[in-house]
Amino acid sequence: MAEVDNTALLQFLLRTGDNTLILGHRVSEWCGHAPILEEDIALANTALDLIGQTQLWLGYAAEVQGMGKSADDLAFLRDVWDFRNVLLVELPNGDFGQTLMRQFLFDAWHSIMLPRLAKGTDERVREIAQKAVKEVSYHVERSADTVVGLGDGTEESHARMQAALDYLYPYVGELFESDEVDAAMVDAGIAPDPASLRDEYDALVGRVMEKATLTVPDGSFAHKGGRTGRMHTEHLGHLVSSMQWLQRAYPGSEW
Amino acid sequence: MYAQMIKTARPGIKSREEMTDQEREFQDKIDNDIKIEPRDWMPEDYRKTLIRQIGQHAHSEVVGQLPEGNWITRAPTLERKAILLAKVQDEAGHGLYLYSAAETLGVTRDDLVERLHEGRMKYSSIFNYPTLNWADIGAVGWLVDGAAIINQVALQRTSYGPYSRAMVRICKEESFHARQGYHAIMKMAFGTPAQKKMAQDALNRLWFPSLMMFGPSDKDSVHSEQSMAWKIKVKTNDELRQQFVDQTVPQIEYLGLDLPDPGITWNEEREHYDFTDPDWNEFFDVLKGNGPCNTDRMRDRKAAWDDGQWVRDGLLAHARKKAAARVAAE
Ligand SMILES: [Fe+2]
Numbered sequence: 001m002a003e004v005d006n007t008a009l010l011q012f013l014l015r016t017g018d019n020t021l022i023l024g025h026r027v028s029e030w031c032g033h034a035p036i037l038e039e040d041i042a043l044a045n046t047a048l049d050l051i052g053q054t055q056l057w058l059g060y061a062a063e064v065q066g067m068g069k070s071a072d073d074l075a076f077l078r079d080v081w082d083f084r085n086v087l088l089v090e091l092p093n094g095d096f097g098q099t100l101m102r103q104f105l106f107d108a109w110h111s112i113m114l115p116r117l118a119k120g121t122d123e124r125v126r127e128i129a130q131k132a133v134k135e136v137s138y139h140v141e142r143s144a145d146t147v148v149g150l151g152d153g154t155e156e157s158h159a160r161m162q163a164a165l166d167y168l169y170p171y172v173g174e175l176f177e178s179d180e181v182d183a184a185m186v187d188a189g190i191a192p193d194p195a196s197l198r199d200e201y202d203a204l205v206g207r208v209m210e211k212a213t214l215t216v217p218d219g220s221f222a223h224k225g226g227r228t229g230r231m232h233t234e235h236l237g238h239l240v241s242s243m244q245w246l247q248r249a250y251p252g253s254e255w
Numbered sequence: 256m257y258a259q260m261i262k263t264a265r266p267g268i269k270s271r272e273e274m275t276d277q278e279r280e281f282q283d284k285i286d287n288d289i290k291i292e293p294r295d296w297m298p299e300d301y302r303k304t305l306i307r308q309i310g311q312h313a314h315s316e317v318v319g320q321l322p323e324g325n326w327i328t329r330a331p332t333l334e335r336k337a338i339l340l341a342k343v344q345d346e347a348g349h350g351l352y353l354y355s356a357a358e359t360l361g362v363t364r365d366d367l368v369e370r371l372h373e374g375r376m377k378y379s380s381i382f383n384y385p386t387l388n389w390a391d392i393g394a395v396g397w398l399v400d401g402a403a404i405i406n407q408v409a410l411q412r413t414s415y416g417p418y419s420r421a422m423v424r425i426c427k428e429e430s431f432h433a434r435q436g437y438h439a440i441m442k443m444a445f446g447t448p449a450q451k452k453m454a455q456d457a458l459n460r461l462w463f464p465s466l467m468m469f470g471p472s473d474k475d476s477v478h479s480e481q482s483m484a485w486k487i488k489v490k491t492n493d494e495l496r497q498q499f500v501d502q503t504v505p506q507i508e509y510l511g512l513d514l515p516d517p518g519i520t521w522n523e524e525r526e527h528y529d530f531t532d533p534d535w536n537e538f539f540d541v542l543k544g545n546g547p548c549n550t551d552r553m554r555d556r557k558a559a560w561d562d563g564q565w566v567r568d569g570l571l572a573h574a575r576k577k578a579a580a581r582v583a584a585e
């Protein structure tokens with residue numbers, strides 16, 4: 001196994017931690033506005049798990065960075081161009097169907113990726129992944145059930161879920177992009193090549209969409225630019241400006 | 256506590272002579288601290304009063320998500336965001352638990368929610384006040400959950416079994432919220448001058464609304480007497496309010512914040528703090544729907560419910576299809 005290059009490891013950790021940070025933030029926007037009380041509880045719980053995972057991923061990222069920063073510094077004091085999450089997770093919530101469809105498309109990938117990380121060569125990554133994998137196996141079960149229930153529900157719920165899938169699907173491909181950071185992770189035995197997970201993902205998503213009576217769009221076009229930081233969507237800036245406001249307005253305070 | 260001004264059918268209480276045998280037997284049970292359970296006989300007015308009280312309490316937990324949720328996306332650290340998410344999740348859970356307790360009295364959750372949305376039921380006046388700076392989140396935990404606990408600890412002894420048990424469970428979590436809230440505001444009070452200013456602002460704004468949570472003075476609460484006799488209420492509004500003031504003033508002093516009411520002074524003779532009564536006209540205005548946030552809160556809740564109709568319909572339709580498929584397979 002190759003010794004891991006810290007720059008690559010940092011990028012990998014930011015990608016992983018920014019995904020959970022931004023998605024957790026998005027999901028938390030639902031607070032008090034869900035269609036039914038049980039969903040308020042479930043959404044808060046999902047957001048809470050994701051923010052908890054973020055603390056661990058970004059905490060480790062800050063250590064690897066070695067500049068004396070904390071997970072909070074990384075979350076609250078980087079500008080948009082330094083975020084490394086996939087575009088999928090920064091897209092707006094839309095209606096409840098779109099939120100749950102996005103959740104499922106992410107959970108499905110997360111549930112396939114984490115068990116690999118949990119068996120990798122980096123002890124810290126392994127520990128964090130082992131903790132997260134339990135939470136995420138519950139998330140994917142739940143989001144899959146909801147996608148199936150709403151896809152195969154009424155005519156209206158079906159139409160809304162199909163529209164959500166059509167809108168979100170072009171953002172799925174970015175999850176399976178590979179670049180030199182991923183190659184370094186593969187060489188070091190820390191993480192698998194994302195591209196190698198695609199078949200398993202397609203099979204899982206295919207099974208769920210079939211039960212949901214939804215059609216996976218054809219076409220392999222993928223919007224990307226989030227995980228490399230080359231180009232985020234316009235949406236991320238607004239998310240970041242409310243998320244970071246207190247830290248920016250009152251620098252150096254302890255909260 | 257989130258129950259204020261709960262109406263009974265009439266002011267005052269029936270004398271023993273006025274009671275039927277059944278009513279006398281019921282009152283004896285209560286007087287002997289025997290819990291009333293869902294299948295026991297109970298006077299219709301006892302049942303209705305409890306539905307109002309537990310329902311209002313449940314609605315308060317649910318609407319109470321909104322002022323706190325207002326800061327979830329702006330929480331200043333990951334830890335604070337996680338703590339707040341966990342708290343709001345607990346509050347929603349309390350709502351669920353209380354709706355279930357109310358359902359044991361023969362009413363459905365959907366029916367209670369409908370009554371809320373039509374303005375036929377209320378929720379605690381406190382949630383019609385805005386959360387304007389981050390210290391409000393600490394202050395809500397400290398003062399609002401703190402006030403709720405005082406009332407709810409008393410209600411653990413309430414006569415209706417399911418309500419009493421719900422209170423025992425909920426109180427544990429509320430105490431945790433109050434401690435976390437106090438810790439959050441402590442950080443602010445001992446922080447930078449700007450943070451201390453936020454803490455003071457939060458305290459000044461939320462102090463009187465917190466006192467109002469206990470409801471009007473006993474002499475003005477015409478329905479209290481029957482509720483006390485039935486042990487639906489266990490202590491008077493004024494007793495609870497005094498307890499809250501007595502416990503909170505030393506905490507304010509510890510934080511080094513200015514007292515939010517110049518009328519707060521230690522009364523040697525009573526061995527309690529004196530304090531200024533909240534403005535009850537404001538309280539009644541809030542109850543009538545004229546609080547700073549009533550309109551927005553109800554609009555948010557109704558929109559959540561209406562926008563979610565297709566989701567509930569969809570999931571129900573799917574559940575029916577699945578059940579039908581199961582029957583067909585058998
Ligand atoms: Fe609560």
Ligand SMILES: [Fe+2]
Nearest residue numbers: 319346400403
């Ligand atoms: Fe509460």
Ligand SMILES: [Fe+2]
Nearest residue numbers: 400428429432
């Ligand atoms: Fe609470």
